[in-house]
Amino acid sequence: MKREEQGSFKITNDTMYHLSGFLLMISGAIYMIVQLIHPDGQLENAGTRMWFTVALLSMVMSLFIFIGLVGIYVRQVKESGVLGLLGILLTGLFWLLSMTFAFIEAFVLPLIASSSPEFVSGMMGLFDATPDETNLGVFPFIVGIAGFLYVFGGFAFGFATARARVFPKAPAMTFAFAALFTVFASFVPYPVNRIFAVPMAFALCWLGWAQVFMKPEQKKN
Known part of the structure; x- marks a missing residue:
């Protein structure tokens, strides 16, 4: 029995943390x-392999970020x-919404591109922040709410993490200001505005690294 216990695999808290x-590093x-x-958010791109x-990568990424931040x-x-x-409630909700929208991009829009081209074109423009007069129902409102969740949820979570002093302050504050930094993306045309995602990608990798490689006694100092 002792040999079996020694050889068995146990899922510990450290295993889940690691x-x-x-997952955070991969998502970054x-x-x-x-x-x-x-x-580009052009109608002809809706059915392409790219x-x-x-969209599939975005789904996986959003799920990994959600799990990692939790x-x-x-x-x-x-x-x-x-x-x-x-912070975790707001930013977690954003990444769940992001995963949902990525699912729509991957599995819904290509199927209805030929029957409802105006709607699909409008949705693709919505994802790329391209103005469109098509009636998209509640989706523009959801995207607006998602933007709020991303900015303020991310800032609150990053600031709270830095203040908690469990993790190093540098990656936590990088995460916070990376979320806040995206406010300026609305003033920059697509696709240049995608550069505002770079700090968040870096912050995710850095937070993930701290979660995996920083020892508990180091985090409490």
């Missing part, structure tokens, strides 16, 4: 890649307090 950290790399290869690939929060739940809870 997993969430690795995907975030960077997506900015480089994302096709469009599907980018892992960060769980490790500092007491120290981050109410602000940390507010």
Whole structure:
């Protein structure tokens, strides 16, 4: 029985923390890649392999970020307090919405591109912040709410993480200001505005690295 216990694989808290950290690092790399290869929001791109690939990568990335940030929060739940809870709720909701929109991009828009070209074109323009007069129902409102969740949720979570002193302040504050920095993206034309995602991609990798490689006693100093 002792041999079996020694040889058995146990899922510990450290295992889950390390997993969430690795997922954050992977998501940061995907975030960077997506900015480089994302096709333009033109109707003819809706059914292309590149469009599907980018949308699928965005789904995976959003899921990984959600899991990774929850892992960060769980490790500092007491120290981050109410602000940390507010931050994870807002930013977590954003990444769940992001995953939903990526699903629509990958599996819905290509199917209706021929039957509803105006709607699909409007949705693709919505994702790329391109003005369109097509009636898209509640989607523009959801995108507006998502922008609020991304900026203020990300800033609150990053600031709470820095204040908690469980993780190093530098990656936490980088995450906070990377979220706040995206406010200026609305003043820059597409696709140049995609450069505003670079700091967040870097911050995700840095937070993931801290989650995996920083020892607990180092984090508490």
